[in-house]
Amino acid sequence: MSQINRIKGGLVNQKKSISFTFNGQILTGFEGDTLASALLANNKKLVGRSFKYHRPRGIVTAGSEEPNAIMEIGNGAYKEPNTKATITELYNGLEANSQNHRGPLGFDLMAITDFLSPLLGAGFYYKTFMWPKAFWEKFYEPAIRNAAGLGTLSTEADPDTYDKGFRYCDILIIGAGATGLSAAITAASSGAKVILADEDFLMGGRLNTESIKINGVSGSKWAKDTVAALSAMENVTLMSDTTIFGVYDHGIYGAIENRASEAREYKDKPRQVNWRIYAKRSILCAGAIERSIAFGNNDRPGVMLASAVRSYANRFAVATGDKVSVYTNNDDGWNTARDLVLNNIKVVAVIDSRSISPVLRVPGAEIFMGTDVEDTSGRRALKSIKLTNGKSIVTDCLAVSGGWNPNLHLTCHHRGIPKWSEKIASFIPDESNPPGMSVAGRAKGTMVLADAIIEGHNEGLAVASDLGYKVEELDPAETQTVSYSVTANWGVPSGKNRAWVDLQNDVTAKDIKLANQEGFKSVEHVKRYTTLGMATDQGKTANVLGIGIMADNMGQTMEQTGTTIFRPPYSPVAIGAFAGRRRGMEFYPTRYTPSHKWSVEQGAIFVEVGMWYRSQWFPLPGETHWRESVDREVKQTRASVGICDVTTLGKIDIKGADVSEFLNKVYVNAFAKVPVGKTRYGLMLREDGMVMDDGTTARLSENHFVMTTTTANAVNVYRHLQFCHQCLWPDLDVHMISVTEQFAQYAVAGPNSRKLLQKVVDSNCDISNEAFPYMAAGEITVCGGIPARLFRISFSGELAYEIAVQTRYGDSLMRTLMEAGEEFNVVPYGTEALGVMRIEKGHAAGPELNGQTSAYDLGMGGMISGKKDFIGYKLGLREDLLRDDRMQMVGFKPVNTQDLLQAGSHLLNLRDKPSTETDQGWISSCIYSPILGHYIGIGFIKSGHSRKGEFVRAVDLVRGNDIEVEICSPHFVDPEGERLRV
């Protein structure tokens, strides 16, 4: 029969059926149900197996504190494990599966572990799996992980999308229960910008689950009306199904909004939104969470928290049992008995551990005062309970209330430490809330509803006035005063039976005792030794109970025992929600140069450099190996002319009267007297004397310079220059801006480069060798008046130029150059050919500028001017950096020219065995030189500059290479630089 436990009423829409499956069985529920309430309506009491002992477990709570009812929702890539059934809004087609069992849920093959439980107490793993040591990784850990555990991941990429959002408000109110609504309506009436957030999809908190009246109407009606009133106000943003999970600095709150229902309907909509809320003030109205009592076998399906039993009856119209019993140590447990009777659900007994008179009259129920529950029976569902007075009671649902814990989690996110309140037998927030946060209602320990409403009202008023808003005269909502009193009851002696404290991590009262006996005295240590409070629910129902048991064991107060530290997130947040849209290709920006489209048309192979897509090589039809393409590009460039897109190099435009003085301070070499129309190579150090970057800087006019940096360091160098200017020399007349993306720039290299450029450059611009010699720079026009900048600089070692135009002309300039170069057999070349030519020429690049090399190491010590201060000058003179036996950059060539030389090879003296002690250095960059016909490399070796001509071994143990190489000059091609100047 369908929904046999469904009763009349509730806040679910009993006219609208919703179909879902549980472990493959098709079931129905109603609109407004959670997965948990629908399961209970269908009499599904056994919903999962426990973490360690595979004990049968049922639903315990009706909120985000649920320890047991965690399930896998959805299938395939959409599957999400460890989802709490108690907060999952039911929708059509929902697929739920129980977790952590082998075989059917009812006959879990792993339940054998339960019979081994005497062996599996606290610290079991630490004590047992000590040796042999090697077994841990290979055998013990996989076996334990397989047996214990939670749901399984789909292992497929998450197909859902997640968004990030930002919201700003004056007052963030966390929790839309009686207190939160009361605070919101007062604060909002002042005109302050208010955000009201609640983790439930239905606002109202426990007002939706109680039978009390407010202002003469039912609590849920009052909540609904108040929410409607708030939603009509322009200055209020309501965020239901939104959990505030963290409190960060300066009024920043992390919030997860669950939008699963919308995402299921529209595939492009986000499943969750990770909001960052900036709030001037916040009021925490997060209510309280009920706790259990530790007694024997208190984990059977059917043993639930009393508040949850009440929620299922009042809000979800579900009877959690035919014969319900109530076990409490406080007045509120009696409200459950009362409400069940009102809903025509049979209450067979009320057991109160306090020796006082009965709090209420409960028709039809046996009342036991000063009595406790000692044990329960029923393996897959509760059948009966045994009391300390020896009496047995037949019951299929035991509603337990051990008292209420203020939900103060968020008050401790800045290391606040809760204090103990004897009055309510629980921890309450100290004054050490995060700045800007105040607390009201039950979250503060104000357990009487009427008082909580007034407190919320007053706090809303006070905070709005603090922020300078005028608050209207409003009266707080009125309700009957229902008193609350409690006497702590942490547990009942359970003999051989286990009394469970943390249901999700299977921690018992005995485990805590064992930990205490073994010398774990700090609550933090007990937590880690027993795993109390370490599961996905973070012990929301277990922690205070565990602390109480620990305090009793050790004969100390609750205050002395203390709580563990509360940290964000309040409840689990999917990693995907933190990533948002930044995944796959959107992980970081993709940067294309202006001629990217042209490169794609050429079939270029691309490589990512500093987020840029650069052409790596341009394969021609028939070329099957990258080396074929790269060798061709190099040969053609050196023989005639090649073009390379160098747009990605950093470009910084610098203007001002003091630029040359400024450059003199940031480069090792002299820049004070660079003439207009000239460019100069510059080497930049960090303050510690290590090389930071290199590049050229051209002086276009008296007060106008343009600097280039390496592609990878463009951002760092600009930041460094701004630091040097603003922090060190603030009154130098220097103005900088990065123009990397404003200019497209192409290297035109090879003996025919000038001839090619002359076809493109306007005829009034003379670029002959005499008028525009090596290292010349100037502003010219091309193609009939298009402004361009021309630099006669060379990375390849050939006669070469770099030509820059505004970005929007980049594509057409590339096409124009290629067309003009046809008669010279022009070739486009990529970063590989660029690399080959720079190694042939002995230029240091990324692998050499590794942050550990000085100018001397690179053989550029001679550039250093001793006549000026510059960044890195003084510390670059440290004794150790000037030693002759440092790793110095030189060239290497194989003795046998057939040999393969590889970057990453280590260098050894000929007779040494490879070891850290005998290591002489390494090959940093290495290529096959199509010009020389063999491999060449540059690298670092001890005292390299004075060892040219010596023979050493290049050993690569990883790739099994061991060859003899000769140390030589790194300048392999045209060492005198004659080609540059023709």
Place this chain on the structure above:
Amino acid sequence: MIINHPLLGPRDSEEFVYLGAADLINRPSNWEHDASAEDFYQYQYIRENVAGDHRELWYHEQGDQSWLVVTRNTLSHEIINVELAQDVSRGIGRGK
């Protein structure tokens, strides 16, 4: 964190890049003296590990590219003061 930029108002710390102690502004100028090696060593490497108010450099990279001196309490993250680094630099006589 929120940094109250002196020119632009409150900005999220995500827009900024952190460098280190504001002492880095006070670069030694006596480079010609042999004894300055020690001063540069102190300048480059020696930092107070402050538990309390700490003056430090933040760069508004995703904004106006100002270097700022932010006084932040390292225990509470409270930001007590924010100044333009160039003003601080001038204040200690690094201007012309």
